[in-house]
Each structure stands twice: as structure tokens, then as C-alpha cells.
Amino acid sequence: MRRYTLASITTAVLALGLLASSPSMAQSFQPAPHSDRMAPAGKTAPASKMAPAKSDAEKLDINTATKEELMAFKGIGDKYSDKIIAGRPYAKKDQLVSKKILPEATYKKISGQIIASQPK
Numbered sequence: 082m083r084r085y086t087l088a089s090i091t092t093a094v095l096a097l098g099l100l101a102s103s104p105s106m107a108q109s110f111q112p113a114p115h116s117d118r119m120a121p122a123g124k125t126a127p128a129s130k131m132a133p134a135k136s137d138a139e140k141l142d143i144n145t146a147t148k149e150e151l152m153a154f155k156g157i158g159d160k161y162s163d164k165i166i167a168g169r170p171y172a173k174k175d176q177l178v179s180k181k182i183l184p185e186a187t188y189k190k191i192s193g194q195i196i197a198s199q200p201k
């Protein structure tokens with residue numbers, strides 16, 4: 082009798098464990114809650130420092146830009162602007178990094194503001 086009771090209890094515990102771990106037909110799927118938490122005050126970028134997305138027509142073409150136009154970018158000085166001009170033409174704007182004209186960090190700062198257009 083003792084074996085029968087122990088076996089029954091073990092079976093019942095295992096069955097309850099399986100039922101608890103698997104979704105049942107009566108339960109509905111609910112996605113994980115999204116975090117609606119906001120960044121702490123003072124930790125967000127001020128609106129004046131966030132640059133709006135520019136269309137291709139508003140971006141500076143690195144194949145035709147003047148030295149002064151290039152130097153207007155933060156991180157682009159006299160030497161980098163000379164290197165950009167000397168390395169022309171560029172098929173893609175990321176060639177500024179692959180041709181070792183600009184460091185990756187500087188390129189990331191300006192990549193959203195430049196294009197490398199091709200002559201038509």
C-alpha cells in the first residue's frame with residue numbers, strides 16, 4: 082500500500098508540474114510588457130542638439146564640397162578636409178574609412194550628413 086501511495090503522489094506532483102509549465106488551452110497568449118519607463122530627468126538630449134534627418138538633397142556631397150564646407154563639420158579640420166579632397170572621387174561615402182581618410186569615430190559623427198554622388 083505504501084508503494085502505491087508514494088507512486089500516486091509522485092505521479093500527481095509530476096502531472097501538476099507539467100500542467101503548470103505548459104500553456105493550457107484556457108490561457109491566452111499575452112506578449113511581454115513593454116517598458117514605458119522614460120529616461121531620468123537631465124539624461125535626454127536637448128531638442129536643440131538633435132539634428133533632424135536630412136534628405137539627400139540637403140546632404141553635403143564629399144565629391145564636390147569645398148574645403149570650407151568640409152571644415153564646417155565637427156571633427157573635420159584642415160588636414161582631414163585636405164585628405165578628403167585628395168582622395169576623390171568616392172564611389173561610396175564609407176570609403177572615407179576604408180581608404181583611411183577618416184577614423185571610424187569621426188566618420189560616424191558625419192555619416193548622416195554626407196553623400197557621395199556620382200557624375201551623370
